[in-house]
Amino acid sequence: MENQDPAVVDAIKESGESTLEKAKTKAKTKFDQFVDVSLNIAVTGKTGSGKSSFVNALRGLEDEDDRAAPTGVTETTMEPTMYEHPEMPNVKIWDLPGIGSPNFKAKKYLNDVNFNTYDFFIILNSERFMENDIMLAKEIRKRKKRFYFVRSKIDNDMSSEKKKKGFDEQKVLSIIREDCQKNLKELGDPKVFLISSCDLEEYDFESLQNTLEDELPEHKKYALLQAWPVCSAASLEKKINMFKRMTWAASLVSAGVAVVPVPGLSAACDVGMVVLFLTRCYYAFGLDERSLTRLSEKVNKPHLKYLAKSKFVTAIREKALTRLQASAALAAISTVEYFLSLLPGVGSAAAAGISFATTQYLLREGVNDLADTARVIRKEAGLASVH
Numbered sequence: 001m002e003n004q005d006p007a008v009v010d011a012i013k014e015s016g017e018s019t020l021e022k023a024k025t026k027a028k029t030k031f032d033q034f035v036d037v038s039l040n041i042a043v044t045g046k047t048g049s050g051k052s053s054f055v056n057a058l059r060g061l062e063d064e065d066d067r068a069a070p071t072g073v074t075e076t077t078m079e080p081t082m083y084e085h086p087e088m089p090n091v092k093i094w095d096l097p098g099i100g101s102p103n104f105k106a107k108k109y110l111n112d113v114n115f116n117t118y119d120f121f122i123i124l125n126s127e128r129f130m131e132n133d134i135m136l137a138k139e140i141r142k143r144k145k146r147f148y149f150v151r152s153k154i155d156n157d158m159s160s161e162k163k164k165k166g167f168d169e170q171k172v173l174s175i176i177r178e179d180c181q182k183n184l185k186e187l188g189d190p191k192v193f194l195i196s197s198c199d200l201e202e203y204d205f206e207s208l209q210n211t212l213e214d215e216l217p218e219h220k221k222y223a224l225l226q227a228w229p230v231c232s233a234a235s236l237e238k239k240i241n242m243f244k245r246m247t248w249a250a251s252l253v254s255a256g257v258a259v260v261p262v263p264g265l266s267a268a269c270d271v272g273m274v275v276l277f278l279t280r281c282y283y284a285f286g287l288d289e290r291s292l293t294r295l296s297e298k299v300n301k302p303h304l305k306y307l308a309k310s311k312f313v314t315a316i317r318e319k320a321l322t323r324l325q326a327s328a329a330l331a332a333i334s335t336v337e338y339f340l341s342l343l344p345g346v347g348s349a350a351a352a353g354i355s356f357a358t359t360q361y362l363l364r365e366g367v368n369d370l371a372d373t374a375r376v377i378r379k380e381a382g383l384a385s386v387h
């Protein structure tokens with residue numbers, strides 16, 4: 001059983017009911033964290049630094065989209081504004097008021113924006129970081145939370161520099177990075193991430209993801225990886241591996257339905273759980289129509305969105321995943337499962353084992369199908385290499 005928790009694998013192999021119950025409890029905790037854990041990201045910085053565009057990019061939206069945070073040259077955010085991730089409502093991105101005022105007081109600001117709401121802070125600036133940025137970072141650190149400096153609008157800098165003779169992209173990026181870090185020495189030389197909200201595949205967006213993964217608690221990492229936009233082949237593979245590892249928990253939790261001796265109750269596995277898990281997978285891999293349209297436009301290949309036609313993509317779009325269970329083999333397993341669940345003691349554990357196998361089969365098939373589809377689309381888009 002590859003990509004699974006060894007403790008749970010051992011428990012599944014045991015025939016005792018109590019051991020199975022322990023495994024199910026552990027799996028349920030893991031799965032609940034995977035599905036429901038909240039993640040609150042605060043985005044702050046100087047007025048005009050591109051906060052709202054960055055919030056939109058994290059949510060996979062263009063600035064012009066219906067549910068996008070409003071953008072503009074003047075401050076459009078006068079109080080903390082929460083934006084749910086379109087497909088992951090437990091991930092919330094907060095657009096905080098600008099910190100450009102000459103009378104800025106970090107302590108008062110953090111109290112006013114309800115500091116304890118957020119898991120971490122992203123401090124944006126489209127130029128060099130100034131005194132207000134540093135005061136804010138110091139106060140956040142004093143209160144024991146993490147902050148990350150993002151130098152935004154890098155695409156604007158590149159566009160301007162490209163017109164100059166002897167343009168060298170890496171040299172320009174190094175100069176910008178050093179210039180930003182110059183003012184941050186008193187904070188211990190923190191890393192500065194250079195980012196373009198218009199093109200997440202470029203510059204340091206993936207590096208920011210990797211840093212957040214390293215520093216977030218494991219259960220928060222699940223939310224981050226599901227919601228974070230696919231910004232490279234490597235980031236897609238991380239998502240795929242996470243979903244593969246999580247199939248054991250979803251399958252074992254589903255097995256709990258099987259021990260109730262009512263015909264057809266578990267339908268070979270918990271259909272609702274399968275639908276939820278694979279729908280999350282579908283969105284995380286960027287296979288929804290909005291993500292594919294955005295990718296198609298970016299690489300100027302309109303046909304990309306028509307490549308997502310695998311059986312699981314089609315089933316999710318038609319909300320008809322239950323059809324995938326209608327094979328004779330799965331129907332037979334469902335029948336056997338019911339008979340076994342009527343037997344006392346070890347019988348119900350055996351029935352749960354069959355439900356586990358059935359769900360595991362469906363989820364593995366689904367994750368592999370969706371992963372292969374996403375890889376094919378990225379390859380066709382010319383974005384297939386893993387850095």
